[in-house]
Amino acid sequence: MGAIIKLNKWANAHTNIGFDLLRVLLGSFLFYKGIDFMGQTGLIIELLDPVxxxxxxxxxxHYITMTHIFGGLLIIIGLLTRPAILLQLPVLVSAVLLNFLGEMVVINLVQASIALLLSVFFMIYGSGKHSVDYSLKMGM
Known part of the structure; x- marks a missing residue:
């Protein structure tokens, strides 16, 4: 727990609006992909059918869809950012690996890789100063 407190103090001392906008963009992308997956469940079922x-x-x-939708919303507003990203990581790692195991689609690989890298960054960095987490912490 002490490591998380140290990371939060460091992140709050070194924050700017750009990181918060990047967090909002990541959450928006994940939310969009969750909505997109709801319309393509047949494709996902077909992809996972061999295993x-x-x-x-x-x-x-359902895990992929709900994690992207609700996790994306939490990341956008900056509430429980680290736990939301922790739930996203298996999905994002699987998305990157599926491009190597199945048919390689470069744009999907790039999207999944960028989302994974940003998720790892925000797992370490936290939600930043312009977030609900920070507001709740300062209000107490």
Whole structure:
């Protein structure tokens, strides 16, 4: 817990509006992808069909969609940013790996890689000064 407090103090001392805008853009992208996945569940089921064991495909599809939608919203407003990103990481790592295991689509690989790198950055950096987390912390 002490490491997180030190990271938050460092991030709040070195923050600017650019990092917060980048956080909002990441959350918006993840939210958009969640909405996009809702319309393409058939494609995701088809992609995961070879590795389906015990009917996990539908659970995975719902996990991906809900994690992107609700996690994206939390990241946008800066509330529980680190836990929201922690739930995103398995999905983003899988998205990068699927491009190497399946058909390589360069734009998907670039999008997933950038989202993964930004997520790792904000996992370390935190939500920043212009966030609900910071407002709640300063209000107490």
């Amino acid at each position: 389906d064991t015990f009917g996990w495909t539908m659970i995975i599809v």
